[in-house]
Every structure is written in structure tokens, then in C-alpha cells.
Amino acid sequence: MVREGDARYRGLTSGANTRWVGAPEYVRLVSSAAEVVEAVQEAVDRGLKITVRSGGHCDEDFTTSDDIQVVLNLAGLDAVYYDEERRAFAVEPGASLGRVYETLYRGWGVTIPGGTCPTVGAGGHIVGGGYGALSRMYGLTVDYLHAVEVVVVDESGRCSTVVATREPDDPHRELWWAHTGAGGGNFGVITKYWLRAPDAGSAEPADQLPTPPAELLVSDVAWSWDDLTEESFSRLVRNFSEWHEANSAPDSPGTGLYSQLKTQHRAAGMFRMSTQVDASAPDAQGYLDRFLAAVNEGTGVDYTVNDRSVLPWFYVVREWFGFVEGSLPRWKAKSAYMRKAMPADQLAALYRQLTRDDYDNPFSMVALVSFGGRINAVEPAATAVAQRDSVLKLLYVTLWTDGSEDDRHDRWIRECYADVYASSGGVPRSNDVTDGCFINYADADVADPALNGSGVPWHELYFKDNYARLQAVKKQWDPRGEFGHALSVRPSA
Ligand SMILES: Cc1cc2nc3c(=O)[nH]c(=O)nc-3n(C[C@H](O)[C@H](O)[C@H](O)COP(=O)(O)OP(=O)(O)OC[C@H]3O[C@@H](n4cnc5c(N)ncnc54)[C@H](O)[C@@H]3O)c2cc1C
Known part of the structure; x- marks a missing residue:
């Protein structure tokens, strides 16, 4: 003790x-x-x-x-x-x-x-x-x-x-x-x-x-912010998300590919895309080439290749380098499930927020991460994870060191999120394009009516229709309410 x-x-x-x-x-x-x-x-x-x-x-x-x-x-x-x-x-x-x-x-x-x-x-x-x-x-x-x-x-x-x-x-x-x-x-x-x-x-x-997989074909490429305009940035992000829309069915050959497009704030000078492909898949090298070409298509800019190698799966798993270079001790995160590619209003907001002059933290980013595939072969009620038809998961994160700057960084990430989801009350509520939030990337802001103007309660964003069933379990197994936190299941009445 x-x-x-x-x-x-x-x-x-x-x-x-x-x-x-x-x-x-x-x-x-x-x-x-x-x-x-x-x-x-x-x-x-x-x-x-x-x-x-x-x-x-x-x-x-x-x-x-x-x-x-x-x-x-x-x-x-x-x-x-x-x-x-x-x-x-x-x-x-x-x-x-x-x-x-x-x-x-x-x-x-x-x-x-x-x-x-x-x-x-x-x-x-x-x-x-x-x-x-x-x-x-x-x-x-x-x-x-x-x-x-x-x-x-x-x-x-x-x-x-x-x-x-x-x-x-x-x-x-x-x-x-x-x-x-x-x-x-x-x-x-x-x-x-x-x-x-x-x-x-x-x-x-x-x-x-x-x-x-025994081995992975690993790729790391970077785009320079100096080369990008709003048009080319938006095209790039749209390409990435459209590729996922087209290649994320449970039995798609695309399930062997996993990628993170980590759009960092312009203050970082560049941002990276890390991709891995099952190296034993038929024509893995060609598949990666076609993916890179699809993401970059029509942008008119070139990317820099930082890495392209075949490595043992076990090595890649052990040697994780983090989301951004440098590991900082304080952070705030938010999330969104995406059913479809980012629409024009969200792309415009993303560009606006990542290029703001009044915020200059290079360790702030919105990562678009591959989702879908076999995840979507499971029914929404089969497990408590209700989001079973998304193709991307978005991770909003900003990291910093100095405790006196918490408010500044919280403010940016809140404004960024509110801007991207302005058309749905400031949160990625369930609709044609978005499908709520991920509880492992817990974000208590969505339970705050001042920050969630959608009228959709926080538990619907996280658990959708599965919430009532979770409430019944809570009532049965924690009847005294001994366990709980800001985003914990409340017992049914
Ligand atoms: C750098 C980083 C990378 C991440 N990457 C991913 C990722 O790739 N995929 C993903 O899905 N998530 C990812 N996450 C999110 C992560 O899965 C969650 O934050 C997870 O809850 C952390 O579990 P923990 O045990 O480490 O945390 P803790 O802080 O120990 O616990 C988190 C919550 O779970 C509760 N809890 C912990 N242990 C128990 C237990 N034994 N019984 C009951 N309740 C318990 C705690 O009370 C707390 O509410 C990442 C997080 C970070 C910080």
C-alpha cells in the first residue's frame, strides 16, 4: 500500500x-x-x-x-x-x-x-x-x-x-x-x-x-507543407479517404494494407503517411505502388520516400515510433468514425485548422487511420462496439510539455473539432459520413453541452443503440455504483 x-x-x-x-x-x-x-x-x-x-x-x-x-x-x-x-x-x-x-x-x-x-x-x-x-x-x-x-x-x-x-x-x-x-x-x-x-x-x-504476416512491406512517405496549397492538400486527404471507401469491404484485397495519414500542423513543415502491407500478399510491391499513386493522384506535388523496406512483423510491432517524432508527456485527444470520405466542408475546416497562424504546435495533428475490412464483418449488436461499417478512424491529438499551456492546446483541438463537424453540432454524430466516437480515445468534452451542440448525448456518440443494453448490465453487476468516471455507463432506471 x-x-x-x-x-x-x-x-x-x-x-x-x-x-x-x-x-x-x-x-x-x-x-x-x-x-x-x-x-x-x-x-x-x-x-x-x-x-x-x-x-x-x-x-x-x-x-x-x-x-x-x-x-x-x-x-x-x-x-x-x-x-x-x-x-x-x-x-x-x-x-x-x-x-x-x-x-x-x-x-x-x-x-x-x-x-x-x-x-x-x-x-x-x-x-x-x-x-x-x-x-x-x-x-x-x-x-x-x-x-x-x-x-x-x-x-x-x-x-x-x-x-x-x-x-x-x-x-x-x-x-x-x-x-x-x-x-x-x-x-x-x-x-x-x-x-x-x-x-x-x-x-x-x-x-x-x-x-x-511473417513480414511486412513498410513504407513511410512525407509531403512538405511548402509544396501544398489548399487544393492539393484537400485532394490528397480526399484521395486517401476515397481509397478506403473503395477498398474496405470485409473480403477486399485491401484489408492487407493498413495506413496512417498523419496530417500535422503546418508548423511541423511536413506530414507523413506510414503504410504497411502483408509482404506475402500477391504483388505486395505493386499493391503499395498503386496505393501511393492513388493517394497522390492529381495533387501535382511529390512526396519524399523516407523508408520502403521489408521487415519482420515482429520487429515492426516491437519498434513502434509513436504518432509523431518526439514523445511529449501531456496531450488531449478526440476521435471520429468515418463511414465515407471527408466531404468538402470537413476538408476545408481541416486545412483551415492545420494552417492557423495563431497556433504553432508542430505536435498537433489529425491522423486518418485505416479501418473497416474484417471489423465490418461483425454485426453492430454482436459486441458492444456498435460502429461496424466505418472505413476510417480519425485521431485528433495535440501533445505538449509545459503544464502552463494546457488551455492553449485544449482550445485549438476543441476549435478544430468544432470546425470540422460544424454541420453536425460540433461532433461526428451518426449520419451518412460520420458515426460517432471511439471510447478508447476517451474525450469527456462530448459530454459537455457547451462543446457538444448536437443534442446527441455522449453515450449515443460512443455506443449508439448498444447503450441501453450496457445500462442493464451496469444495473445488474454494479448495483451500488462503485465504479465510474466521466464517460462510464449509467445504470438503467
Ligand atoms: C500512445 C497511445 C497509443 C494508443 N494506441 C491505441 C491503438 O492503437 N488502438 C486502440 O484501440 N487504442 C489505443 N490507445 C488507447 C488505449 O487503448 C486506451 O487508452 C486504453 O484504455 C488504455 O488502457 P490502459 O490499461 O493502458 O490504461 P489505464 O489508464 O490503466 O485504464 C484506462 C481505463 O480503463 C480502466 N481500466 C484499466 N484496467 C482495468 C481493469 N483491469 N478493469 C476494469 N477497468 C480497467 C481504467 O480505470 C480507466 O478507466 C492508445 C493510447 C495511447 C496513449
């Missing part, structure tokens, strides 16, 4: 985003489900507000807000192994994605289609729907969630562990379902995930999860 005065207290009360610093009564370091039960029981008995941290990568203050009195730190609960009994891979929440990828790959040559940042924790990531570079080929991480072990608190305040599976006859199936995309901090403390493909045929461990 770590309290104020302990040298570890400061380090254990802030997450990766150092703008959020908590002041809990204590931090409990736990390394087994039994310890979690004991720690939660103690907090409940004392009437203390509890939160749980696994990898600490939350964008918002969900584990540091002022009301929190106890932080359960699950970093020590980090095993990854094959569970013969459940015929599934067990992943404990404190395991980083890097550790998950490494253990699965070294032991069995398999993987999960999770996120790109190796230091993100499985704890918050998987329950939030987790997606990454292999998601177009294989779907979301939650499409592989077979079961989950959760420490819950009942009406009388008694804590216990429960295992919920996706088996149709499991009486706890709804609790499993809620863990396929509601985000962390909602129903209890997750102490274990079990992962296995729903259609895994044989009993061999190596058949339970997808096999990653």
Missing part, C-alpha cells in the same frame, strides 16, 4: 498523460485476483471511491479525478499464457500490449489484432474494443474475447470474482458482452481475459488466434 510520503506515491498517481495527477488516500499494488477481491472489499467496507489502473494510458482523468480515494494498480497482474482448460489464451490486465504480442508470438506464432503502442495495458485496451494494424485483416480484439474474469460488488457490498463467457448458455453472458467495447472502469475490476477466435476449429493452441 503506497501513501503520500512514500517515494513511490508521485510516480504511481499519474499516468502516461502527465497532465492528470491524482491525490488518492492510497495506491494498492495487487498481483492476484484474490488480492483484488480483498482490496476492493476493504475500500467498499470503508466507503472509499475506488479506481483501477492497468497500463495507465487513459487519455482522460478517469484514474486521477478528485473524487478517487483508492487506486488499484494492476501492473503486477501481468501473466500471458495458454489455458488448456478453456482452450484460450489468458491475458492478465497488467500485461502491456508489447508483452502480449511477444509472448503469443514467441510461444505459438499467433497474435491479437490490438493497438500499435506496445506500452498500452491490456486492462483498459481490450475492454475498449482495441484495434490496430491487423484489424482490417482480423477484426477487433474483442472479436476474439472468449471470456472475462471480473471482481464485482453486489447489492449488499460483498465482493467476489465472476467469470463470464460468450457461450450462448452462460447465464453471465451479458457481462461478457458488456466487456466487448464499453471501455474500462464500468462494471468491476477485470482480472483476466481469455482470447480465442470464435471459429477456432482444432484444439491446437496455434489455431486459437490469428497468425500475423
Whole structure:
């Protein structure tokens, strides 16, 4: 138990985003489900507000807000192994994605289609729907969630562990379902995930999860802002998004390609597009060439090739270089699902915001990231992730160092978002073009009526029609409301 005065207290009360610093009564370091039960029981008995941290990568203050009195730190609960009994891979929440990828790959040559940042924790990531570079080929991480072990608190305040599976006859199936995309901090403390493909045929461990490509054809190209006009910039972004509109069906050959177009603010001088293609796909080099040509078509400008190489998949996964060069400790993020290419009004706003003279942070960007493919082979109600027909995910992010500048950076990203979605109340509400937001890129602004003028409540943006079902699970499994944060599921009436 770590309290104020302990040298570890400061380090254990802030997450990766150092703008959020908590002041809990204590931090409990736990390394087994039994310890979690004991720690939660103690907090409940004392009437203390509890939160749980696994990898600490939350964008918002969900584990540091002022009301929190106890932080359960699950970093020590980090095993990854094959569970013969459940015929599934067990992943404990404190395991980083890097550790998950490494253990699965070294032991069995398999993987999960999770996120790109190796230091993100499985704890918050998987329950939030987790997606990454292999998601177009294989779907979301939650499409592989077979079961989950959760420490819950009942009406009388008694804590216990429960295992919920996706088996149709499991009486706890709804609790499993809620863990396929509601985000962390909602129903209890997750102490274990079990992962296995729903259609895994044989009993061999190596058949339970997808096999990653042996090698990737990797490309990194950059455009100079000096070369770009509004017209050529808009053409480029439109080309990128139109390519995704045309090549993101579940069975499209395009699912073997994953790309991030990271349109940084003009202050950066340039912006990059990082792409990877399954190197074993037929004519992978030609496919990449055609993709690059399609993105650049009609812009009248040239790009610089920084990298074009064939690398082992495992190397690419381990050596993630971040979204932008330089890793800065404070940030604010926002997101949007895109069903179609960006229309003219959104492109104009994007250009306007990225070329503003009154904001000069080179570490601010709007990344357009490949989505769709096998993700869209799953029905919206099959998991808690309702967005199953988008072709791109947008990540708005600005990063900085100096705490006295928080307001300046928050202001830019809010104005940028409001401008791009001006025609739909300042948020990417569900319509022909956009389809709401991604809970793993948590953004509490959308719950603020001053910043969300759409009239669409925050939970509809994140969960759409799945919200009522999540509310029912909340009511059943967290009846006392022991768990919660700014964007957590509220119980049904
Ligand atoms: C640099 C960076 C890159 C990212 N890249 C991707 C990406 O490629 N794809 C993607 O999908 N997401 C990505 N994310 C988002 C990331 O998946 C989420 O922020 C995720 O919630 C982080 O999980 P965590 O355990 O590291 O964070 P934490 O801060 O520990 O937890 C996040 C939330 O989950 C809750 N939580 C954590 N552990 C548990 C548990 N065991 N039981 C119950 N609740 C729990 C916390 O209370 C909190 O509300 C990225 C984030 C960052 C900062």
C-alpha cells in the first residue's frame, strides 16, 4: 500500500498523460485476483471511491479525478499464457500490449489484432474494443474475447470474482458482452481475459488466434507543407479517404494494407503517411505502388520516400515510433468514425485548422487511420462496439510539455473539432459520413453541452443503440455504483 510520503506515491498517481495527477488516500499494488477481491472489499467496507489502473494510458482523468480515494494498480497482474482448460489464451490486465504480442508470438506464432503502442495495458485496451494494424485483416480484439474474469460488488457490498463467457448458455453472458467495447472502469475490476477466435476449429493452441504476416512491406512517405496549397492538400486527404471507401469491404484485397495519414500542423513543415502491407500478399510491391499513386493522384506535388523496406512483423510491432517524432508527456485527444470520405466542408475546416497562424504546435495533428475490412464483418449488436461499417478512424491529438499551456492546446483541438463537424453540432454524430466516437480515445468534452451542440448525448456518440443494453448490465453487476468516471455507463432506471 503506497501513501503520500512514500517515494513511490508521485510516480504511481499519474499516468502516461502527465497532465492528470491524482491525490488518492492510497495506491494498492495487487498481483492476484484474490488480492483484488480483498482490496476492493476493504475500500467498499470503508466507503472509499475506488479506481483501477492497468497500463495507465487513459487519455482522460478517469484514474486521477478528485473524487478517487483508492487506486488499484494492476501492473503486477501481468501473466500471458495458454489455458488448456478453456482452450484460450489468458491475458492478465497488467500485461502491456508489447508483452502480449511477444509472448503469443514467441510461444505459438499467433497474435491479437490490438493497438500499435506496445506500452498500452491490456486492462483498459481490450475492454475498449482495441484495434490496430491487423484489424482490417482480423477484426477487433474483442472479436476474439472468449471470456472475462471480473471482481464485482453486489447489492449488499460483498465482493467476489465472476467469470463470464460468450457461450450462448452462460447465464453471465451479458457481462461478457458488456466487456466487448464499453471501455474500462464500468462494471468491476477485470482480472483476466481469455482470447480465442470464435471459429477456432482444432484444439491446437496455434489455431486459437490469428497468425500475423511473417513480414511486412513498410513504407513511410512525407509531403512538405511548402509544396501544398489548399487544393492539393484537400485532394490528397480526399484521395486517401476515397481509397478506403473503395477498398474496405470485409473480403477486399485491401484489408492487407493498413495506413496512417498523419496530417500535422503546418508548423511541423511536413506530414507523413506510414503504410504497411502483408509482404506475402500477391504483388505486395505493386499493391503499395498503386496505393501511393492513388493517394497522390492529381495533387501535382511529390512526396519524399523516407523508408520502403521489408521487415519482420515482429520487429515492426516491437519498434513502434509513436504518432509523431518526439514523445511529449501531456496531450488531449478526440476521435471520429468515418463511414465515407471527408466531404468538402470537413476538408476545408481541416486545412483551415492545420494552417492557423495563431497556433504553432508542430505536435498537433489529425491522423486518418485505416479501418473497416474484417471489423465490418461483425454485426453492430454482436459486441458492444456498435460502429461496424466505418472505413476510417480519425485521431485528433495535440501533445505538449509545459503544464502552463494546457488551455492553449485544449482550445485549438476543441476549435478544430468544432470546425470540422460544424454541420453536425460540433461532433461526428451518426449520419451518412460520420458515426460517432471511439471510447478508447476517451474525450469527456462530448459530454459537455457547451462543446457538444448536437443534442446527441455522449453515450449515443460512443455506443449508439448498444447503450441501453450496457445500462442493464451496469444495473445488474454494479448495483451500488462503485465504479465510474466521466464517460462510464449509467445504470438503467
Ligand atoms: C500512445 C497511445 C497509443 C494508443 N494506441 C491505441 C491503438 O492503437 N488502438 C486502440 O484501440 N487504442 C489505443 N490507445 C488507447 C488505449 O487503448 C486506451 O487508452 C486504453 O484504455 C488504455 O488502457 P490502459 O490499461 O493502458 O490504461 P489505464 O489508464 O490503466 O485504464 C484506462 C481505463 O480503463 C480502466 N481500466 C484499466 N484496467 C482495468 C481493469 N483491469 N478493469 C476494469 N477497468 C480497467 C481504467 O480505470 C480507466 O478507466 C492508445 C493510447 C495511447 C496513449
